[in-house]
Amino acid sequence: MRPGAALLRLTLRSSTDGHLLARVIEREGTAFVLDYGDPRVVAEASRLVLQGGFKVRWQDREETAVAGSPSMLRQLALHFAYQGHLVFVDEPDFPRRAVAPARDASSDAGPPTLYPDDPSGHDMDTEILSREDLARRAVRRFHQAATEEVERDDQPVDDEPVEAMVEWEETEEVPFPSPPNRGR
Known part of the structure; x- marks a missing residue:
């Protein structure tokens, strides 16, 4: 090494x-x-x-x-x-480590953990994360989930089927012209 x-x-x-x-x-x-x-x-x-x-x-x-x-x-x-x-x-x-604040030696941060950068599986790189990083990531995901839930709640939700909401007007049937008979 x-x-x-x-x-x-x-x-x-x-x-x-x-x-x-x-x-x-x-x-x-x-x-x-x-x-x-x-x-x-x-x-x-x-x-x-x-x-x-x-x-x-x-x-x-x-x-x-x-x-x-x-x-x-x-x-x-x-x-x-x-x-x-x-x-x-x-x-x-890890460029973000250079700007990270110095760790308090008395904090209970725990040992670093290897964690996938991209949990979707597209890129299987690993990133070293402390427990503080994992806690920050969990809080960020919680806030993202809460925001998505609020956005979903803002969408109108109708319990009635679409057919019941449509008001049918009386229409009259119009005959459709048939094509001309060519050479038959």
Whole structure:
């Protein structure tokens, strides 16, 4: 792990259609596999992280991965790249953290939590959130739901069927002319 890097993220994608296969996070030298993506690849990545024992070639020499090794993320990336997967290693940046107020050490904020950025499933990025962030998000969702409910209440709701509301006027039937007979 690079000096000063708090979090590294390894993303594995299919080389055929680009869909997410697995995501591995390395925090302070310890790698762990997130539990979403292709279940087979997630299971294989979890096994490799926990047991090690696989070999990779790096800078013209062969290395054997050892569980808990500080180079585990790099070795996993090489292993899956040799299998033909698309491999992305990045250090997530959180620009809003720079402007966030300093935390009070005595507050009961709890440990950070990994939470999907987009719960709809379109983008399976993860974002580190504290319990304060989760509480703010819950309050924001509550207010959005309340606003939507008020907007729905402003819409007129009629219990009567539409047919009962229509007033029928007396109409007279007009004969519809038939088309001319051509050559028959």
